[in-house]
Amino acid sequence: MSNALTILSVNVRKNHQDLEAILETTLADIILVQEPSWVRLVPLRSDTDPQGDETRGSVNHPKWNALFPPTAGPTPEARPLVATFLRKSTTHSFIVSILPSFSSLTSLGLNITAGLVPDHASSGGVDSQTVSANESTTEDVDPIGSARETGGAIMVDGLLAGPSTFAPL
Numbered sequence: 001m002s003n004a005l006t007i008l009s010v011n012v013r014k015n016h017q018d019l020e021a022i023l024e025t026t027l028a029d030i031i032l033v034q035e036p037s038w039v040r041l042v043p044l045r046s047d048t049d050p051q052g053d054e055t056r057g058s059v060n061h062p063k064w065n066a067l068f069p070p071t072a073g074p075t076p077e078a079r080p081l082v083a084t085f086l087r088k089s090t091t092h093s094f095i096v097s098i099l100p101s102f103s104s105l106t107s108l109g110l111n112i113t114a115g116l117v118p119d120h121a122s123s124g125g126v127d128s129q130t131v132s133a134n135e136s137t138t139e140d141v142d143p144i145g146s147a148r149e150t151g152g153a154i155m156v157d158g159l160l161a162g163p164s165t166f167a168p169l
Contacts, residue, residue: 003114005029005091012036016059023061029090030112031064036083038072063088067096067110069103081106 008028012018016037023031036058043052056074058066064085072080082105086096095113102109 005094005112007032010034014038019059020061023059023064023085029087031085033083033085035081036068038079058083061085065091067098067108069105069108070098070100071103071105078105080108082108084108084110 006028007030008022008026009032010022011034012022014035014037016039019033019037038056038058041055041057044055046053054074056079058068060066064087067084067086069080069082072078084096086094093114095111095115097111097113099109099111
């Protein structure tokens, strides 16, 4: 296991194709993205609206896990201005925790630790969402709004994504 990670910071100016190209070609392990693409996805099924509930999200790439601010959502005012992408093959032995006290639509606080997910994280004693490429320790977090798993990220309709902030493929 390597103790070193390469981090790239980019501003993709909401361009979906540029973000896809970066994810496909970069050698970085972690990408900090400013102004990620946030496009319309297939609507969620709705019992009240025949058109379905609007959903938005970003790039879904099989080699990357995506982290978005917990407050990201489908409305224009809930569009995240930051995102973090973690390369699955090189970050699987690291624990990445979203720090809610530092997170908003314009910032994403992260804690990155080498090693296995600690037992105390799943006991409810942690004020963060903790994820690794292999498992999540946020089972004790009740979803405030409904969430949609898109394979690479969870897009939220409410304030907080359910089981984790990303979903491994």
